[in-house]
Amino acid sequence: MNLPKAWEILKENGFKETSKRQQILEMFSEDDRYLTARDLLDVMQKDYPSMSYDTVYRNLATFVSLGILEETELSGERHFRMQCESDHHHHHFICLDCGKIKEVPVCPMDMIGAALPSYQIANHKFEIYGKCPECQ
Amino acid sequence: MNLPKAWEILKENGFKETSKRQQILEMFSEDDRYLTARDLLDVMQKDYPSMSYDTVYRNLATFVSLGILEETELSGERHFRMQCESDHHHHHFICLDCGKIKEVPVCPMDMIGAALPSYQIANHKFEIYGKCPECQ
DNA sequence: TTCTAATTAAGAATCATTACGATTTACATT
DNA sequence: AATGTAAATCGTAATGATTCTTAATTAGAA
Structure with a gap:
């Protein structure tokens, strides 16, 4: 997602x-x-020494709830990144060194079929972890 | 996994x-x-009032490292369960209400093919979340 | 039984995250 | 441009999960 689009969404929702x-x-x-x-805080405190965690987390939560950012948990910490622009559902390879991602155009839910009869599926998670070509 | 098998592994490794x-x-x-x-602690403190978190976490870490337990993260907390006995690689549906799981005999890595050329894949995660039939 | 290394207890420390009251700011309205 | 008001931020304290530290206890070998 690009900045103008993100601001458009924020403005639409009165932020x-x-x-x-x-x-x-x-x-x-x-x-x-x-x-x-x-x-984020480490970098931003150079420009805004008074920047607080509260502001960071509050805004991250806002951005995630509006679909501007996406979130995942890596080794016990919450990580955030810009929401992909891709129009089709996909998943990610995540580099454990640099945090960069690569889209993977495969969704395992396509192959679930009738494996979960009468189960109420809310969501799913599929991520691949490793090192990207640049980090090897 | 059953108890005797777990103890066998522990003994083999000198625990x-x-x-x-x-x-x-x-x-x-x-x-x-x-x-x-x-x-775990809540239940165990009935029998051992002096039971400490340290003991719980230390043993959980041991069990996971020996492959006796498996671990996943649900809504910001680490969760543990017995390692499956299934001989074939599989994934899980996890009930967000009761924590029970159901094996899903599908692995998305089978369909990755050449989608990640020169990427070094360390591991992957595929989980489906929702409500099991009993919890609906 | 004794010895020794492994294990545990007890509580403090750490780390990420959230909460709160006071202050400041964006921006719509005048 | 000045004003009013809700939203946003600051500063700091609180929380909750997890880890660390040191002394005491225990399992299993000798």
Whole structure:
């Protein structure tokens, strides 16, 4: 997702354009990889020494709920990245070194068939972990 | 996995048979579902009021490293259960209400093919979440 | 039984995350 | 441009899960 689209969504939902939100979104826009709240705070405290975790987490939650960011859990920490623009459902390879991702155009739910009769499926998770070509 | 097999593995690796380990393994053996460290501690403190988190976590880590337990993360907490005995690789449906699982005999890695050329794949995760028939 | 290394207890420390009251800011309205 | 108001942020404290530390206890070997 790009910045204008993200702001469009925020404005549509009545959220204000603040300098903190701008910088958070810029970081995600520039770095196409998974970041933690700490990653963001460390960088942002250079420009805004008073930046607090509360602001980071609150905005991350907002962005995720609006579909601007996506979230996953890696080794016990929440990680965030820009939502993909792809129109078709897909999954991700995630580099455990640099956090970059690669889309994988396969969804295992296509092969579930009748394996779960009368089970109520809410959601699913499929991720592949390893090292990307650049990190080997 | 059953208790004798678990103890066999522990003995092979030089671990001692303690009453705490016995009770932890019994809980997993009886309850075929995901439990948290807190779940275990709450029950065990009835028999051992002095039981500490440290003991729970240390043993859980041991069991996971020996392949006796498997672990996953659900809504920010680590959950543990007995390792499946199935000889073939598979994945799980996990009931978000009761923690019970159902094996799903499908692995998406079978369909990855050449989608990730020169990527070094370390592992993968595929889980389906929802409500089991009993919890609906 | 004794010895020794493994294990546990007890509680403090750490880490990520959330909550809260006070202050500041964006922005619609005048 | 000044004002009003809800939203957003700050500063800090609280929480909850997990890990660490040191001293005491215990399982199993000798």
